[in-house]
Structures are given as C-alpha cells and as structure tokens.
Amino acid sequence: MNFSSSSLNFNILPYQEGVKPPVTKPNPAFLTEIGEEGMRDLFRRFYTSLHKSTIKDLFPQSEEEMMIASQHSADFFIQICGGTPYFNQNRGAPQMGRRHAPFAITPEARLHWLVLMEDALQPLVGQISDENMQSFWDYVNVFSIWMINTRE
Ligand code: HEM
Numbered sequence: 001m002n003f004s005s006s007s008l009n010f011n012i013l014p015y016q017e018g019v020k021p022p023v024t025k026p027n028p029a030f031l032t033e034i035g036e037e038g039m040r041d042l043f044r045r046f047y048t049s050l051h052k053s054t055i056k057d058l059f060p061q062s063e064e065e066m067m068i069a070s071q072h073s074a075d076f077f078i079q080i081c082g083g084t085p086y087f088n089q090n091r092g093a094p095q096m097g098r099r100h101a102p103f104a105i106t107p108e109a110r111l112h113w114l115v116l117m118e119d120a121l122q123p124l125v126g127q128i129s130d131e132n133m134q135s136f137w138d139y140v141n142v143f144s145i146w147m148i149n150t151r152e
Contacts, residue, residue: 097147
C-alpha cells in the first residue's frame with residue numbers, strides 16, 4: 001500500500017462573496033527554517049513567474065521593477081512571520097487592502113496567484129517542515145481572499 005508520509009495540503013479555499021475568514025499569521029518557525037535569503041529567493045521565483053503569467057498585466061511591466069516588487073513582498077513576509085519589520089521601515093504601514101485597491105483583483109486572479117505561489121513553494125517541500133509549510137500556505141490561502149476587491 002502506498003501511504004503518503006506527507007500531511008501537507010495545498011488546498012485552495014473557495015471564495016464566497018462577502019466572507020472574509022479569520023487570518024492566522026504563519027508560524028515564526030517558517031522564517032527560522034527558510035531564512036531571510038530563502039524568503040527573498042522564494043519571492044524572486046514567485047515574481048519571475050507572475051511576470052510571465054496570465055495575470056502579468058496587473059503587475060509592473062519590466063523585470064527590473066518586478067525584482068524590486070519582489071523585495072517589497074519579501075520584506076512584508078519576513079515581517080508577518082515575526083522577523084525584522086523591513087516593510088514598515090521601507091514602505092510604511094502595511095494597509096494591504098489600501099495598497100491592493102488600485103488593482104482589480106478578481107476571484108480568478110487570486111486563484112492564478114495562489115497556483116503560482118504553490119509552484120514557488122514546491123522546491124522547498126521536504127526542506128521546510130510540513131507543519132511550518134502548512135502554516136505559511138494557510139496564511140496565503142486565507143489572506144488572499146481578503147485581497148479580492150473586484151467581482152469578475
Ligand atoms: C496573501 C495575500 C497577499 C499578500 C500578503 C500580498 C502582499 C503584497 C505586498 C506586500 C505588496 C507590496 C506593496 C507595496 O510595497 O506597496 C503587494 C503588491 C501587489 N500585490 Fe499583493 N499580496 C497578496 C495577494 C495578492 C493577490 C491575490 C494579487 C492579485 C492576484 C496581488 C496583487 C498585487 C499587485 C498587483 C501588487 C502591486 C505590484 C507589486 O508591488 O507587487 N496580491 N502585495
């Protein structure tokens with residue numbers, strides 16, 4: 001019999017209009033395991049794939065700008081995992097709803113975003129404990145619902 005040893009589940013929570021499920025921050029141990037440089041690599045990979053994706057038009061159009069954007073996101077994720085508050089230092093208060101308001105984020109765009117996030121995380125499966133990986137996924141899975149601001 002083929003029992004999987006992994007309990008990791010990259011499920012995607014279905015979006016229900018008007019419902020914003022409670023958000024739990026990722027385990028700080030995710031940051032301890034991945035390290036700051038690992039987090040920056042993760043977001044470089046993620047933004048490189050966003051740049052070639054079907055939702056690329058939402059994002060800055062040049063590779064240079066995308067690499068800067070990836071660093072802002074990495075700053076945020078280091079901070080939300082309990083690390084150095086680089087985002088506050090470099091960009092100010094997170095206010096993610098306000099910062100995403102200029103971009104039309106539909107339920108479908110969120111799905112594409114999450115699928116590319118899973119792709120970017122896959123090389124780390126087995127290197128990061130399943131428990132910490134799951135807590136990171138659960139955070140992006142839920143919080144990405146909060147970023148939806150356009151119906152279709
Ligand atoms: C877990 C959910 C998410 C988090 C924590 C997050 C975080 C961030 C952060 C930190 C920034 C940089 C803001 C700045 O420096 O001023 C940003 C920008 C942006 N995000 Fe998100 N985001 C999320 C979900 C999404 C989704 C689902 C989309 C669209 C499908 C999206 C699209 C964008 C765009 C277009 C920008 C502006 C360009 C950029 O700086 O990257 N985000 N996001």
